[in-house]
Structures are given as C-alpha cells and as structure tokens.
Amino acid sequence: MFFLGQIVATSAALACLDQSTSTIEMLLKRHQTGDWGNVHHEDASANNFAINAGLRIISSYALEETGQIIWIITEANRSVTTLLLPDDY
Numbered sequence: 001m002f003f004l005g006q007i008v009a010t011s012a013a014l015a016c017l018d019q020s021t022s023t024i025e026m027l028l029k030r031h032q033t034g035d036w037g038n039v040h041h042e043d044a045s046a047n048n049f050a051i052n053a054g055l056r057i058i059s060s061y062a063l064e065e066t067g068q069i070i071w072i073i074t075e076a077n078r079s080v081t082t083l084l085l086p087d088d089y
Helices: 011-018 024-032 041-053
Strands: 006-009 057-062 069-074 080-084
Touching: 006 011, 006 024, 011 069, 011 080, 024 057, 024 069, 024 080, 041 057
Parallel strands: 006 080
Antiparallel strands: 057 069, 069 080
C-alpha cells in the first residue's frame, strides 16, 4: 500500500462513474493494493517498483457496463491521486 494524497477526479470520469456500479472507493482500493487493472506486464512491474522508489503509479480499469476506461494516477510525491479518462490526459 501507499499514500494516495488528495483525491481528485475530472468531471468526465465522475460522469462515467455515475453510470456505473463501480465506485471511486472500489477503484481506489484496487489501485492502492496493487491491482493495477488492465495494464501491460511491464507497466505493472514498473508500478511495483514505483511504490518503494517514489515514482508515479498508474492503473487502468474498464467499467463493466460501458467498457469505458478509467485511469488512476498517483503522483510521484504522493501529493495527489487523480481519476480521469484517457481523453482527459
């Protein structure tokens, strides 16, 4: 586990989550406990390294109802974690 800092989300991500049975809390728990979702093996390995090295951590989850992708990014300094759509990046 790692510190998430302030939790923020884009309006587009919030709108998608409003249409889903997935909640922010569910996705953040997966992210914080090392379930990176739909990321490549190399990115999962990089996330595992980043936890102790103080680097940025990114997860990617597909919402069941729509298939919409939600990214969660925790910044390297652990000051903020953002929920966003890939198009928001």
